[in-house]
Amino acid sequence: MKKKVTLTVNGEEHEIEIEANRLLLQVLRDTLGLTGTKEGCSIGVCGACSVIIDGRVVSSCLTLAAACAGKKIETIEGLAEDGRLHPLQQAFIEYGGFQCGICTPGQIMAAKSLLDENPKPTEDEVKEWMSGNLCRCTGYYKILEAVMAVVNNKIDPDFAFRKREQTAKIQSLDVYKSVAKTN
Numbered sequence: 001m002k003k004k005v006t007l008t009v010n011g012e013e014h015e016i017e018i019e020a021n022r023l024l025l026q027v028l029r030d031t032l033g034l035t036g037t038k039e040g041c042s043i044g045v046c047g048a049c050s051v052i053i054d055g056r057v058v059s060s061c062l063t064l065a066a067a068c069a070g071k072k073i074e075t076i077e078g079l080a081e082d083g084r085l086h087p088l089q090q091a092f093i094e095y096g097g098f099q100c101g102i103c104t105p106g107q108i109m110a111a112k113s114l115l116d117e118n119p120k121p122t123e124d125e126v127k128e129w130m131s132g133n134l135c136r137c138t139g140y141y142k143i144l145e146a147v148m149a150v151v152n153n154k155i156d157p158d159f160a161f162r163k164r165e166q167t168a169k170i171q172s173l174d175v176y177k178s179v180a181k182t183n
């Protein structure tokens, strides 16, 4: 049987009708189209589906959506403001904190919940906090570096732009090289 609930996601209210057993992860992705939150293990182990509810990081694959009515839900889509990435998003780009990207929204949401509570954690505190978020690609060092860069205020908001510019130059040099060879 369906039930009417109002979910507040990233400050926006959504009135939806859902079955009582619908998981928050399913509702975010399938009903609201917020596909930034990822599904990994589906059993509360990997952290890929992490979102923040009333300031606490939770696994949305283990959370009933109907139980979130009246609570403040934050997902990765809500982090950027006025066209600017959140410092954690910026740091993950700058420090290469991701490869395939499946775990990344969960990593960032977990890190955000820590920094919201404690903006100056030690490296060990970050490691312990983030231990519930698994990554199959990065080896974790880059993720740790990215989070510590935010803690230590070592991010450069123009990094992505400069990097793209550099890549573009390299590509155009390659184009000239092949022309040079044929001449």
Ligand code: FES
Pocket: 038, 039, 040, 041, 042, 043, 044, 045, 046, 047, 048, 049, 050, 059, 060, 061, 062
């Ligand atoms: S998908 Fe939820 S913890 Fe893995």
Ligand code: FES
Pocket: 097, 098, 099, 100, 101, 102, 103, 104, 134, 135, 136, 137, 138
């Ligand atoms: S970047 Fe691929 S699982 Fe973490």
